[in-house]
Amino acid sequence: MNIIVTIKQVPDPDIPPIHFKVDEAAGKVVPPPGVAPVMNGYDANALEAALKLKEAHGGRVTAITLGGQEARDTLKRAVAMGADAAVLIDDPNLREGDSFTTATALARAIEKVGEYDLILCGRQASDTDAGQVPLGLGEILGLPTISPVIAIESTNGGVKAHRMIEDGQQVIEAQLPAVMAVSSEIGEPRYPPLRGIMMAGRTQIPVWTAADLGLDDGSAAPKVQLRRLYIESREQACELVDGDTPEEIAAALAQKLREAKLI
Amino acid sequence: MPAANGVLVVAETERGGLAPISAELLGVGRTLAEVLGGTLTAAVLGSGVAEAASALGELGADVVLLADSPALGEPGVEAALEALTPLVTQEAPDILLLGHTPDMRELAARLAFRLGTGLTTDCTALRVEDGVLVMTKPVYGGSANAEFTVPRARPQMATLRPRAFRPAVSDPSHHAEVRHVPVEVGAAVRSRVVETVREEATTGPSLKNAKAVVSGGRGLGGPENWHYVEELAASLGAAVGATRAVTDAGWVPPGLQVGLTGVTITPDLYVAVGVSGAVQHIAGCSGSRNIVAINKDPDANIFKHARFGVVGDYKQIVPPLAARIKELKR
Known part of the structure; x- marks a missing residue:
């Protein structure tokens, strides 16, 4: 089973509230000195779920992220954990986008990667807490989409997902390929083994631009605009x-x- | 800028009646419609939901669009998405609001992509400024707030955090014009729900609407100490909640999670036992009128949000506290 995992690099969500600062003029978080950005927690859960499926059924796991050059560190961590390949989408025109921009760029990149059976995403990113990208991916790629997922089983020719609902869970059978937005209940992500860290250091990470994805025509321009970011x-x-x-x-x-x- | 076509809200039903979020949608929907000078329309989709139409009228909707079909009674949002897409295209509202509830937030995001418009999820405030909807939502786990707009695309879409908006008050003399919407759901089913497992209802009141809630965090040390939380909750007649660390560890079912990715609650009294007060947890309980924190760490963030606090070992405090509360309630 070939699996693509979408990953976002985010400011460390465990920054203590007294050290959490924003630059209102720039509309950005100012991380405290020495606190590096991290792999979004739910994305790490999604990657863990992908690696478990790969261990049970074989196949390749590819991690894709949209971000600046600094997001390489997060992709290297994905490879160190066990992903077989990683792709960085980096383009100034895509960096300041919204959920629409991100889902569009990721969808094009997923199509460019080619063969896949399953796309796993974190249910939401801990910076914007929007939760739209997995559902948007499903719409753009025309695939069945399930969110939020707390367990995945491979079945004959398909997949069975446990979806969390308010007072319990639904067991959903879906055809492949499918998109799933993973929640933390699926299981703790593993720590990268030393061997993986060494491997990640040698892994080449291709960089795709908007032009590489056919998005240099502005078709991924954001729909939503940030007007103000502030601490209340x-x-x-x-x-x-x-x-x-x-x-x-x-x-x-x-x-x-x-x-x-x-x- | 397209002509103002008013506000459309997608109501939600539960067990045949309206879910509480529906009144919250109509409450803020009415305010926005008045500022814009447009109509307030409510769409309700489901199977056997005709009775909801009159209730939506009493809650202030000018027009109710009723999509009633057995296909819409199935679990999942596929059918609702098929029904809602042409409906919204035809109505062309300026603003489209849904609840940030498990089904509706999924429906909203998929609908936004189908319509090619912008959506802000989990909003806690909405206002119209210069004819444009300004949507406020907590970001970074609740550490900051962000205001978003959808400058060009329409409708401007938002999902509303449950219990963050004042519900509309029902007026039995107010009636809506009810229009039946034909439902054609013919899309190939690519995923289907084969089983629904409901968690056993815990004893005591439900977490969502309880007046008092007692929550436990990782500071309890282990599942074997969970009975302290239940004991205190029982003395108060309170519902039981938990932090994400506790539900992720499997001490209690995921449905008890209070926080950003769990339930948002607004009880009169919220007692946090062994809860450090991570921003993601505060996001789910900051609407509580009174927070009481019991924690051995005096620097725990929860104390910054609490009205009353006890710095100490919960194992020593909780049993006499539960006993004393029982005495006072007698």
Whole structure:
């Protein structure tokens, strides 16, 4: 089973709130010094799911990302984890795009890669939290699309996915090729083994531009425009409840809740 | 700029009636339609949903487009997508709103790509400025807010975070013009739901609409300590929730996750036990009117969002707290 995994490089989502800063004029996050961007968490889950399917059924795993040259590091990590190949889409005209731009560029790149049975994406990226790209890929490529997926099984000629719904899950049978947006419940991503890290250092990563993908005509221009990015503080002063014994603390807290008419 | 054709909302039903998000869609939809000077239309798609039409009228819709067909009663969004695409093309609304719920957010994204327009998902505020819809959504897990517009393409599409908007109030004297929409769903089925597994309803109130919620985080140490959360919840008559770390670790089912990728809740009281307060978790509970944090780390981010806090070992605090609450409630 040949699998394509779409990957995004994002600012580290674990930057503590006190160090999280944005440049309002540029509409961008200013990462604290020394904190490198990382592979989007759900994309790492998708890659892990792809590697497990490859281990069970054979095939190739190709990682694709749209980003600047710095996104190479994330692709190298994908190769180190076990991806067989990686492709970087890098073009100034595609970099400042929206979900439409990204899905369009990824779809063209996926078509250029060629043979594939399954496209796995993270359910959403931890920077924009939009969750549109996997569904957009399905629309552009005309493929069945399932989101969010917490388990994947290969069946005879098709695939069975477990889709999370509000009060449980649906088991969905889909024809291949198909697109799936993976959620974290599918399993923790592996750490790259040392052998993989050495291999990744030697792997050539081709760079495709908008022209390579036939998108130098502006057809992937964004539909949505960022107007403002800002931090809204909702912090409030916390009243700490204390006492000499746990019983005293508990009684004092219960009393506070009673006074606030919460119990 | 195309002529204002008003606001179209896609209502959602559950068990035959309207889902709560429908009133929230009509609430903000009415505000936007008044600013634009256009009509407020509600579309409802499903099987046996005719009764929802009058309820949508009472909630303020001027026009209700009713697409009622057995094909639309099947699980999944394929049929709804087939039905909605021509409907939206014909109505050509200026603004199109859906709920950010599991089915509707999928439907919205796919529809936006079919229509070739722009969508902002999981919005927490909407306003019209200079005739253009400004859509606010939390980004970076909730660390920042972003405002987006769709400058040229139409409709301007948004999905609304549940419980972030004030619901429209029902007025039994208000009636909508109801129009039946023919449904032609003929697309080849490439995926089908073969089984639906519902998690057993936990005892106590449901998480989504509970007035009080007690959540547990990784700070509990392990699943064997989960009973502390349940004990406290039982004393308060509260629902039980969890952080993503806890649901990912499989201590409790995924449906209990409070946060960005779980449930968004707005209870009167939210008690967080052993919860550090990652921004992605705060995104799901910051609408709570009162947050109480019990955590042994005084620097935990949760205290920045809490009204009351206890710095200490939950194993020592929770049992006497539950006992004291029971006494006070007697």
